[in-house]
Amino acid sequence: MSTYNQRAAEARAAGKKRKSLSDVGVAGYFVAILAAGFAVVPVLYIIYSAFRSSGQLSSAPLGLPDPLVLTNYETVLTTPEFWKMLFASTLVAVATTIGVVLLGVMAAYPLARYEFPGREGIYTFFTAGLLFPITVAALPLYLILLKLGLPGTPWGLVLPQIAFQLPVTIVILRPFVKAIPRELEEAAAINGAGRVAFFFRILLRLTTPALVTVGVLAFVGSWNAYLLPLLVVSGSDWVTLPLGVARFQSDHSQDTALILAFLSLAMLPAIAFFTALQGRIVSGLSGAVKG
Amino acid sequence: MTENREASGGETGLVGGAQALSARSVPAGAGPTTKARKHRPWGEIAIFTGPALVIFFTFVILPVVLACYVSFFNWDGGGDLGKFVGFDNYTNVIQDSVFQQGIRNNAFIVVFSLGIQGPIAIGIALLMNRKLRFRGAFRTMMFVPYVLSEVVAGAMWRLILDQRGILNSLLIQTGVFDSPRDAIGWLSDSKLVMWTMMFVLTWKYVGFAVILMLAGLQGVNEDLLEAARVDGATWWQVQSSISIPLIGPTIRVWAFLSMIGAIQLFDMATLLTNGGAPFDRTFTMAMFVIDRAVTYRQYGYATAAAVILFAISMTVALLFMRFVMRRDNETEGSAA
Numbered sequence: 001m002s003t004y005n006q007r008a009a010e011a012r013a014a015g016k017k018r019k020s021l022s023d024v025g026v027a028g029y030f031v032a033i034l035a036a037g038f039a040v041v042p043v044l045y046i047i048y049s050a051f052r053s054s055g056q057l058s059s060a061p062l063g064l065p066d067p068l069v070l071t072n073y074e075t076v077l078t079t080p081e082f083w084k085m086l087f088a089s090t091l092v093a094v095a096t097t098i099g100v101v102l103l104g105v106m107a108a109y110p111l112a113r114y115e116f117p118g119r120e121g122i123y124t125f126f127t128a129g130l131l132f133p134i135t136v137a138a139l140p141l142y143l144i145l146l147k148l149g150l151p152g153t154p155w156g157l158v159l160p161q162i163a164f165q166l167p168v169t170i171v172i173l174r175p176f177v178k179a180i181p182r183e184l185e186e187a188a189a190i191n192g193a194g195r196v197a198f199f200f201r202i203l204l205r206l207t208t209p210a211l212v213t214v215g216v217l218a219f220v221g222s223w224n225a226y227l228l229p230l231l232v233v234s235g236s237d238w239v240t241l242p243l244g245v246a247r248f249q250s251d252h253s254q255d256t257a258l259i260l261a262f263l264s265l266a267m268l269p270a271i272a273f274f275t276a277l278q279g280r281i282v283s284g285l286s287g288a289v290k291g
Numbered sequence: 292m293t294e295n296r297e298a299s300g301g302e303t304g305l306v307g308g309a310q311a312l313s314a315r316s317v318p319a320g321a322g323p324t325t326k327a328r329k330h331r332p333w334g335e336i337a338i339f340t341g342p343a344l345v346i347f348f349t350f351v352i353l354p355v356v357l358a359c360y361v362s363f364f365n366w367d368g369g370g371d372l373g374k375f376v377g378f379d380n381y382t383n384v385i386q387d388s389v390f391q392q393g394i395r396n397n398a399f400i401v402v403f404s405l406g407i408q409g410p411i412a413i414g415i416a417l418l419m420n421r422k423l424r425f426r427g428a429f430r431t432m433m434f435v436p437y438v439l440s441e442v443v444a445g446a447m448w449r450l451i452l453d454q455r456g457i458l459n460s461l462l463i464q465t466g467v468f469d470s471p472r473d474a475i476g477w478l479s480d481s482k483l484v485m486w487t488m489m490f491v492l493t494w495k496y497v498g499f500a501v502i503l504m505l506a507g508l509q510g511v512n513e514d515l516l517e518a519a520r521v522d523g524a525t526w527w528q529v530q531s532s533i534s535i536p537l538i539g540p541t542i543r544v545w546a547f548l549s550m551i552g553a554i555q556l557f558d559m560a561t562l563l564t565n566g567g568a569p570f571d572r573t574f575t576m577a578m579f580v581i582d583r584a585v586t587y588r589q590y591g592y593a594t595a596a597a598v599i600l601f602a603i604s605m606t607v608a609l610l611f612m613r614f615v616m617r618r619d620n621e622t623e624g625s626a627a
Contacts, residue, residue, distance in 0.1 A: 028421070029423070029424075031415075031418060032415075032418055033429075035415050036428075042448070042494075045457070060460075062457070099346075103342050103343040103346065104343065114336055115331075125344075126347065131551060131601065131604045133555035133577060137351065138354075139358070139368075139594060139597075140355075140594075144353060144354055160350040163349065196335060224440030224443075225440075226558050260450075266443060270439070270440070274431075274435075
């Protein structure tokens, strides 16, 4: 501690300010507020404006809700289709997330820690998937789904979504799996745990923060998907919310406020889910290795 | 938290260092590991990688291969592939002025996505990695646009940016514009619309970049930064000569993903600008593909365009991996 202070004193003497190091200052807060505000204000505006009527909106876009209008939200929440779409979106997103995380970490494990010929080849094969936009494959993909009898079912969304999400998942997970010190694996081996046991008992626990990260990316990707549902579940019982937004928008094109209410309610679950896990996504990265 | 940093490392910075450390200690460890490495557990490898490979092959690789095949036919989307036309679809797509415009638009979007979002994201991540009140709240807010679906975000920004939309009303009400006739067509002025879209794209995707950079910064060893501070380095010196170089791999991974995303841009451009209007100013290659298939039912032609789009992203990606990301993969063995 004393050397620290001494050095700090020297630094100060050298004319360099230590104060600015841990202290963000007014300018820092200003920038942070500006950036965060830029990100959320449009979204808040949508949620807020849905408490007004379309008439109020067109006469004064920034006015107060006078009187406060709850009917927009009520109308959406009492529409059975909304709940049906919400259920479809949730089921598809959850199934996609579980599939991506499980298959992703399983594939990443040998690709990161086993040594075998062809390993880099398989890894490159997966990373090539990053380059395949769903737009390239969409039409032939539909033909394959048709052969398998999957269009109009949740599986018709879940399986391709898992497949298209695997590349980025593996690219993110592999370095995490690699970064776990060899010593841990050796210690496990000395204690009689094979590599499979190491995977289940140690690796899954140590990579949890990374798994949360890829899981959230998969969930959000699925929740927001537009093109694939458009091709696969249009007109079926499994219409998801983004498709519903587009449909709702054309059905009620005159009633802006009602559309805004639908938009707000459609985006809320993903935002809530993300917000709940946000802390774990970023700060969870320094997982407990010593544990 | 600090003491565990070294070991976890994450996808970045310290990974190389941690690996170098463990690599050095392996020969001393000897015994069981060496033996285990000699016999290759193909069964385990198959069980672990197999399911992912099967699904990936069936739903990604197979359709792409099929696409290449279909692109040689005059397919109109029906059950019959139609006449075999050889490379005609390809030569026609390449000469199609709308597709050429699409290539130029995509190039613009790639360059400005990287140029605008990169520095902003690094700056915000460095700021939000510091001890800041309400840091968690700030971070969460940054990520909100990324979590919104393109459909919702597109609908929202169209309401705001329309000629008679919210932004113009605001500017008129606050007196920035003298009369409603000064209203700017953010999305209908052909000179402006691309910049408007870059603005919205930045809003939508910069949060993802910030997440990645923050994750990278978590892997930066606090002791290193502390040592530099004690030696009297200013905050900016610490960031520019330690933090930013250490998250280099993260920055390059982000640039890679962002570039590929920009080349393949579809949802946001379609939903925001109503199919590329005005004058196809924001028409991207992916929009060309879907438009030719869905609107004109030229499936063979559209698929040829899709294959070209894929070839372009592949080329760009391989060049980037070869010349920019290469050293990240090499640090494994040689980090000193």
